[in-house]
Amino acid sequence: MNANIPIDPYLPKPVTIRKISIENEARDLKTFELVFCNKEDEENFNFTCGQFAILSVFGAGESPIGIASSPLDDEYIQFTVKRYSTGVVTTALHNLEEGARIGIRGPYGNSYPLKEMEGKNVLIVGGGFAFTTLRSTIRYMLHQKNRSRFKNITVIYGARSPGELIYKSELNEWEERDGIDMYITVDNGADNWGGRVGFVPTVLKEVAPSSENAISLVCGPPIMLKYTMTPLIDLGFTPERIITSLERRMSCGIGKCGRCNISSKYICQDGPVFSYKQIQELSEPLF
Numbered sequence: 001m002n003a004n005i006p007i008d009p010y011l012p013k014p015v016t017i018r019k020i021s022i023e024n025e026a027r028d029l030k031t032f033e034l035v036f037c038n039k040e041d042e043e044n045f046n047f048t049c050g051q052f053a054i055l056s057v058f059g060a061g062e063s064p065i066g067i068a069s070s071p072l073d074d075e076y077i078q079f080t081v082k083r084y085s086t087g088v089v090t091t092a093l094h095n096l097e098e099g100a101r102i103g104i105r106g107p108y109g110n111s112y113p114l115k116e117m118e119g120k121n122v123l124i125v126g127g128g129f130a131f132t133t134l135r136s137t138i139r140y141m142l143h144q145k146n147r148s149r150f151k152n153i154t155v156i157y158g159a160r161s162p163g164e165l166i167y168k169s170e171l172n173e174w175e176e177r178d179g180i181d182m183y184i185t186v187d188n189g190a191d192n193w194g195g196r197v198g199f200v201p202t203v204l205k206e207v208a209p210s211s212e213n214a215i216s217l218v219c220g221p222p223i224m225l226k227y228t229m230t231p232l233i234d235l236g237f238t239p240e241r242i243i244t245s246l247e248r249r250m251s252c253g254i255g256k257c258g259r260c261n262i263s264s265k266y267i268c269q270d271g272p273v274f275s276y277k278q279i280q281e282l283s284e285p286l287f
């Protein structure tokens with residue numbers, strides 16, 4: 001390669017869709033397992049939990065999507081994507097089949113504070129399909145290389161109905177194994193559902209995890225975030241120790257286009273991960 005020609009930061013790298021898994025009953029959430037077409041691109045794609053990438057479907061466009069697999073899943077990268085009925089890129093992506101080729105650029109954004117989480121109890125609170133990057137973090141913490149670096153891991157995760165819970169077989173595995181306490185809940189039960197029914201913030205209050213030496217990662221729809229903050233504060237989690245990930249419409253992913261800013265912050269570069277304290281300091285209410 002000619003060293004004088006700058007590398008175009010918008011140039012997507014080719015990846016093949018190795019596997020597609022349908023995650024929910026509504027069939028509008030699919031997990032795409034991608035493998036790089038070129039070894040060099042694979043080696044250069046080093047990400048950490050909480051980051052996102054920009055996926056491109058040729059002829060349709062690009063979309064930022066959080067990375068759902070763990071950095072230690074070294075054979076593939078996974079993304080769980082919701083198809084919007086009016087969504088150009090997400091619909092085009094959902095229409096593809098295994099073996100299709102798409103583009104990827106990134107990884108972008110900051111990450112969850114993994115170093116700060118070491119030696120602490122970690123509380124994960126998730127709702128709906130925003131669970132993706134939390135799932136990446138759980139996989140990372142549970143990996144045999146890492147498990148001893150984190151203390152108790154508690155997960156409270158909810159969806160609207162049993163059919164909308166994602167990563168079901170993995171949730172079952174985590175429920176069975178030691179070293180992680182799982183509290184799965186749904187807003188509305190179903191005939192075949194013997195589990196918990198209740199909103200995530202309500203379950204959080206019931207479980208009441210200790211905030212001592214603990215940090216919490218929270219991701220979900222704005223309404224869930226809004227009603228989760230007060231119970232967390234009441235449990236003693238200070239705003240610095242409540243970490244969340246924000247989503248905004250964005251285009252370039254690299255702080256150039258100015259589409260995703262909130263006050264002085266660019267979600268693509270300063271985020272998407274922010275502490276609740278940082279969010280409180282922004283001039284506009286976010287949830």
Ligand SMILES: Cc1cc2nc3c(=O)[nH]c(=O)nc-3n(C[C@H](O)[C@H](O)[C@H](O)COP(=O)(O)OP(=O)(O)OC[C@H]3O[C@@H](n4cnc5c(N)ncnc54)[C@H](O)[C@@H]3O)c2cc1C
Binds near residue numbers: 087247248
């Ligand atoms: C950092 C980050 C991480 C993300 N991670 C994921 C993920 O893991 N999985 C996932 O499914 N999606 C994720 N998203 C959202 C995803 O980028 C959008 O849903 C996608 O770009 C929509 O593209 P589209 O072309 O299908 O829709 P468009 O044709 O662009 O829009 C379709 C409709 O969706 C609305 N819309 C599109 N994007 C957004 C948005 N970000 N917020 C609110 N409304 C929007 C539009 O207003 C329009 O009504 C993430 C977004 C960001 C910024």
